[in-house]
Amino acid sequence: MFEDVSVEVILSNHKSSRFHPKTGILQGSVLSPYLYSVYINSLPNFLRPASLVDTDFNDPLIVAPKLNCLLYADDVVLIADADSLQSLLSKCEEHSLSLGYRWNPKKCVVVDPSPTRQKYYLYNSELPSEDYFPYPGIPIKPGGIIDKSALLQQNINKALGTMRQLVTLGVNKNGLDYLLSTRFYAQIVRPQLEYGLAITTFNLREIQALENCQSQCIRQIFGGRPFTSTKVMLHLANLPNMKDRISILQTQFLFRTSSLPDDALLTKLLPYIQSERISKWSQLSRSPFWTSISNEHLETMSHKNFIRKRRQFLIDNHRSKLQEKHTKLLSHCRNDLIVDPILRIPMTKNERSRCVRWRLGWLPLGKPQACPFHPNELFTRQHSFSCLDMHNRLQMPKSIDDPLSYLLNLLPPTLHTRKARQSIDAWLIRWPFICAILLEMDYLAHSQFPEASTHLGEPFVKHLHYIQQKFSDS
Template sequence: ILCWKWSKTPDSWRLAQVVPIYKKGDANDPANYRPISLLSVLRKILEICLQDELHSASPDIDISQGGFRTQRSALDQALCLHELCLRHRLDHNNNSPTLAALDIRSALFDNVSIQVLLSGTTSRSFWPATGVLQGSILSPHLYSIYINSLPQFLRSPSSSSILSNLSDSDSDFQDTPILSSRQRPHRLVCGKWINALLYADDVVLIGNRSNIQQLLNRAEEHSYQLGYRWNPSKCIVLQQPTSQSTNPLPPLYLYNQPLPTASTFVYLGIPFNASGMINNQQLLQRNIASALTGMRTLRTIGCQDQCLRYIFGGHAKSSTIVFRHMANLSTMDERVHTLGAKNLSRAFYLPEDALLTELRPILRDNRHRWKQLQKYNEIWKLLPLPPEDASPRDLKSTIRTYRTTNLHKLQQGPNAGVLIKACRSKLGVDPIFFLPMTSRERSRLLRWRMGWLPGKPIQCTNCNSHRTSRHHLIECLDIAYQLDLPPDILPNPIDHLLNKLPRKPPSNPQTILFWQQTWPKLMVALEQLDKICHPNPNDDIPADPELGQQFVDWLTPPPPFLPSHDPSLDYILHL
C-alpha cells in the first residue's frame, strides 16, 4: 500500500541479479551471452497490480508491433512478413523486396542496480543509464511504448522530429509508384504503408534497392532522438537473389558502418529465403535436425524416435496402432490437419487491430498459400459453413468427428487387424491404464490388447492337441461360460467386457453388482491364459491374492460420513 501511495519502492526491489546464459559464438565474448535477470518476487506482485492501469492509460500501439500483445504470436508476425513480401512483389513487377533485420543494443532502466551472478559469485553493483529492466512484467509493454514512434517515423516523408505529434494522415512513405492508379497498393494496410515489422526489439525493414538505405538512415535518426543505439555488427541485409552475382547490392551503412549481407536469415525462429519467403525446406531440415538431436538426448534416459515401442516394450517392427488408440494419440496426419485447422481458425479470432486481421482479406486470394491450406485441410472442409464463423467449440467437435471417422475406417477397413477391430470404437484413453488393479493384472490386460497374450503359439497344455491362439484359448478354456456370456458374443468375451469398462464408479446398483461378480472371473480367466502361454517350470511366482479386489473395492461407494456425537456440544448448546 505504501509503495502504491508514495510511488516509491525499496532499494532491494530495484536490484537485478543477472545470470549470463551462453548463446553461440566465441565463449570469451560477453556479447554472445544472453542475460537473464532475477528480480524480487514482491516487485513482480506490485507490477501485476499496476499492469491493468498501465495498459488502460497507454497510447495505442502501432499495428506493425506484434510483440507481447494479446492474442498475437511470433508465428503470426512471421506469416505477416511472408505475406508483405509477397505483396511487395505484386506491387513491383515480381521483384523481391530488400529486407534489413536490425538488432538493438539492450540496457536497463535508470535507478536500478545490477549484479552479475556467475558460478555462485556475485559481482559489485553497478547502475545502467537507460533502457528497460529485463525480467520485469511491465518492461515489454513499456518498451513497446518507447519504440512505438519508429514505424510512423519510417513512414513519414520528412525527417521531422519524432517527438512532435505524428498524425496518421501524414503521407505514407511509398517507395515506388504502384502498378496502376486504379489499383489499391498491396502493402497499404489501414491507410498505412507497412515498411517495417516489429516484434518487441526485433525490427525488419521492408524496402527495395532504391530506398532501403533511406530507411536505415531514418532508423539511425530515430535512435539519436530517443537515445538508444542499433548494433550494426548484428544487423543483416537480405541480398536479393537476382542481384547476388550479376548486379550485387551496394554496401548499406548504419552509423557509417557497412552491414553484413546474407542470402537467408531467421526471423522469430522461422527461416526466410532471399526472396523474403518462408524457406520451407530449410525449416523442415532444421526441425528434423533439432528433433533428432533432442531424441538422441532423450535416448540416454530411455526414449528415442521409437519411444512408443520402448514404452510398451515392443520389438523394432511391432505395430503401434493398438497402443496409440488405447492412449488416444493422434496419428501424424491427424496432427498436421489439426494444427493447420487450429491455425486457420485462430486467424479469425484475433483482435481487430492485429496486422494479420487486416491482411486476412488479401490472404483469401488464390495466389496465397492461405487458400491452399484451407483447400487441402480435411478438418477445415468439415466445419459448418462458412468455416470462418465456426466457434472454438465447433472446431473442437469437428476435430473429434474427424478422428472418430478415421478410427471407424481403420477398424472397418478390408485390411483392419484383429486387434484393432476388438478395441473400443470411441476415442479416449482406455480405462485399463488408470483403473485400480495390481501391476500383474494390468500387464495381462495390456498384453491381451496388444496380442502378446497368448503371443507366439505354443502347445496348449490344457488340451495338448492344439497350439495356442486367441480363438483356441477362448474355446478351450470356455471363457464365455466362465464369464456368464453368450459364446458368440462379439468381438470375443474378453474384449467385449474390456470395451464396456466404466471410466468412473457407476451409480446403478445393477451395474455395480455385475462388475463385482464378473471382474474377478475375468482376472481368473486371464491368469489361466497367462499360465498356459507362459509356463513357469519352477512355479516360484506367488499367486495373486484376491484377484480383482482393488477394482471391486473401487466400485463400492464409501459409506456416508456421520460425525461422531460429542456430549460437550450439548452442554455448550444448553448454555
C-alpha cells in the same frame, strides 16, 4: 528505473566488487516488454514512405511499399528491394540513436535472393547473408516463403531431443504409467513437433516424416520394435495421428481469422489474399476439416460448436481407419474417442501392462510358443480363447469373437454416473477373472502354471467397494 540497487557478479568462485546501476531494467522485469513497446512503437511510421490509411488496402500496389516492416515482440523484419534496404537500415540506426537504444548487428541477417548479393551495413558493421532465417522460430527463405524442409527437420529434432530428456526422467515403458507419460508427450513434446504446421501445407512424404517422429516418441512410452504399429497406442491414449492434427491446426487458424479485430493486419489483407488462387490461404483452405465446415456461417459459429465439429471430424476419420487394412486390433478396441479406462482405473503396474499388451496383440514371449496343454498347437491369441475357457469364465456367449476385449470395452470411463454404479456388482465378479486370465497367459507362455491368488485385481476391486460405500451412505 533503478533505486538504491547494488549488483555483484560471481564467476568461477570469484566475486566482483559491487556496482550501482542507475538506468536499465532487470532481465525478466514486467516493465521490459511495456517499455520496449513504447520505444519501438514509432518505428513503423518512421520507416514508411507515407502514412498508412485504410483506403490503401484497396490497392495492393499502394499498400505493399508501405508494409516494409513486421514487428513481433523484439523481432523486427525489414521488407525491401536491394536498392531500398540500406536506406531502411540507416533509418533504423537513426531511430535507435534518437531514442537511446541500440540494435545488435551480430543478431541481424540479410536474406537476399539475388545471386550477386550486395553488402549492407548497420552502425558501419557489415550484416551477414543467409539462405534463410527463423522468424519467429519459423525458417523463412527469400521471398518470404516458409522453408518447409528446414521447419520439419527443426521440429523433428526438437521433439526427439526433448523426448530423449523425458525418457531419462521416467517417461518410458519402465517408468511412469502410460497415461501420465502420454500426457507429458501431448503437453511438452507434441507442441514442438507441431510448431508452424498451422500455416504450412505438406505433401504425403512430409506428413509421413511427422508421423514417424510421433510414432518413435509413442514407442518410447509403450515399448515395441522400431517398426511396430502405433495405431492402437494412439487410440488408447486418445491421441490423433499427425495428418488429422495438421488439418485441425490449419482449420483452427482459419477459423480464428473470423474473430480478429477490424484493424488487424490479416483482416485488412484478407480480401486480397482470398482472391488469389495460389495464395497460402487457398492452400490452407483445402484442409479436409476446413472443407467440411466451410459452408457454414463461421462468423456466428460459437467456440463450443467448433469443438463439436472437431470431435465429429475425428470420429469420422476413426471410422474410416477401421475400413483400412491391418486394423483388426484397432477394431477390437472401444469406438469412443476417449482415454481407454485401462490407463485410468487403479491396478498394479503388472496388471496394467498385461491389459495394454492384450490390446496391442503382444504375446508374453513375442512369438507364439507351444501350448503346455496342447503341445501340437501354438499358444496364439486365438488359441487362448478356447484354451483358457474365456467365454465360460467371463460368462460371454460364443458369438463374441474376443470376449476379453469385449469386456474391456465395457469398462466405465467414470463411476460417478448412476448407470456406471449399477454395474459395480458385475465388475466385482468379472474383474478378478480378467486379471486371472491375463496372468495365466503370462505363465503358460513360459510353460508354467500360476499359483492360486485371492488378490488379483485388488486395487480396482477396492476402488469399486469405496465408490459403492460412498454413494450408499449419501
